């Protein structure tokens with residue numbers, strides 16, 4: 001499971017391309033092929049490499065304080081990793097903010113390891129080649145520690161309610177050159193852009209399926225991508241200004257999506273196109 005040769009993956013990719021092009025006129029059969037491809041790789045997800053690296057990074061001493069992240073409190077107490085992702089984002093009293101997993105990791109790297117914000121956020125996303133992101137690895141591992149669990153993101157604290165409400169409003173906020181909101185692409189059933197199905201994120205079913213699937217190994221990018229990257233990419237599609245990594249805007253949107261998905265099972269890391 002740990003050692004995974006690239007050849008079968010590439011071979012499977014070629015099969016997919018070949019089949020997809022012979023079925024040009026039939027979008028649904030291409031979707032079926034992608035589903036089949038995913039199934040084939042289910043037990044052999046390249047994301048496992050990110051998971052392994054993340055587990056190592058957690059224990060690695062770094063920064064001016066020469067400390068690991070093992071004392072990081074992700075919401076269920078210092079050092080607890082099992083199940084934490086199922087209850088994020090949440091309010092943290094020490095920062096006085098609602099934080100998602102990534103913004104919380106930024107906090108831990110700064111406080112425990114003594115790194116600066118610039119150092120911690122200089123490479124949030126890998127470049128599809130040699131330049132890998134520590135964040136993508138850490139998030140992959142931490143999310144895998146909640147795999148199979150049901151989401152129960154808390155909403156009792158006033159700040160949690162507020163973050164959800166801000167996220168809900170941003171979701172429908174139309175602006176930019178095309179006057180798009182998230183809702184333009186994600187609030188109806190059965191919509192698609194070219195071959196891509198656009199999930200309806202306003203229903204519990206749609207939100208659960210979408211939210212529970214990230215992070216995902218993206219075949220087209222050769223990287224594991226996190227929810228931060230997914231939202232960053234959608235802001236780009238919306239022609240909005242690029243959001244800052246781990247900013248409160250992303251956290252609010254993530255809160256809205258996560259709470260909408262509450263009760264759904266976490267499947268990640270998965271494989272996506």
Ligand code: HEC
Pocket residue numbers: 171180181182183184185186193196197198199201209210211213230231234235237238253257273
């Ligand atoms: C112009 C259309 C468009 C807009 C606007 C848009 N998205 Fe997306 N979104 C997409 C496409 C295309 C995908 C990829 C679908 C695929 O590949 O399966 C996607 C995927 C997603 C996913 C992952 C779904 C899954 O099942 O994996 C989430 C979550 C998401 N968008 C959230 C948002 C949010 C939040 C906003 C507003 C900031 C937004 N999107 C704005 C087009 C859009």
